[in-house]
Amino acid sequence: MGKEVNSNAVNLLCEGTMIVGDVKTKNDIRIDGMIKGKILTSGRLVVGNTAKIEGDVECGNIDVMGVVMGNITASGTVSLKAPARVMGNIVSAVLAVEPGVMFNGNCQMVKKEGHESKETAK
Numbered sequence: 001m002g003k004e005v006n007s008n009a010v011n012l013l014c015e016g017t018m019i020v021g022d023v024k025t026k027n028d029i030r031i032d033g034m035i036k037g038k039i040l041t042s043g044r045l046v047v048g049n050t051a052k053i054e055g056d057v058e059c060g061n062i063d064v065m066g067v068v069m070g071n072i073t074a075s076g077t078v079s080l081k082a083p084a085r086v087m088g089n090i091v092s093a094v095l096a097v098e099p100g101v102m103f104n105g106n107c108q109m110v111k112k113e114g115h116e117s118k119e120t121a122k
Contacts, residue, residue: 015050022055031066038070049083056088071105 010028013019017033024040031039032048037055039045045059051066061076064084072078074092082100089105097103 013051015048047084 008027010030011025013029013031013033013035015032018036019034020036022037022040023029023035026042028043028045029039029041030046030048031051031053033050034052035055039053039055039057039059041059043060045057045062047053047062047064047066047068049065053066053068053070056070057068057072057074059072059074061079062072062074063079063081064072064086065081067085069087071088072086072090072092074090076092077094077096078090078092079096080086080098080101080103082098084098085102087104090103090107091110092107093110095107095109
């Protein structure tokens with residue numbers, strides 16, 4: 001008899017924990033520690049205030065309050081909340097940036113269907 005997997009499960013990396021290597025999950029994930037490597041998830045990624053990510057991120061949606069040093073690619077929404085620091089490029093359907101966020105990089109907005117927008121930021 002197989003064990004059922006909770007599809008609403010959330011992965012958690014606590015403050016003080018470091019992973020060196022890539023992380024891949026189908027479920028939501030919250031990072032409050034440090035990851036040196038690529039993160040791949042089709043779910044939501046939350047980068048907490050104490051989190052630091054050194055590597056590229058591919059996700060469904062992302063909320064950043066900590067530090068991301070790498071490119072972010074999201075099929076949905078990228079939400080940068082103070083005091084977030086992002087050093088890298090962003091590709092997403094929706095971008096929300098609060099006052100107090102530091103973002104150094106380029107941003108490309110693409111429709112959810114995967115087609116590029118005709119308008120580009122200057």
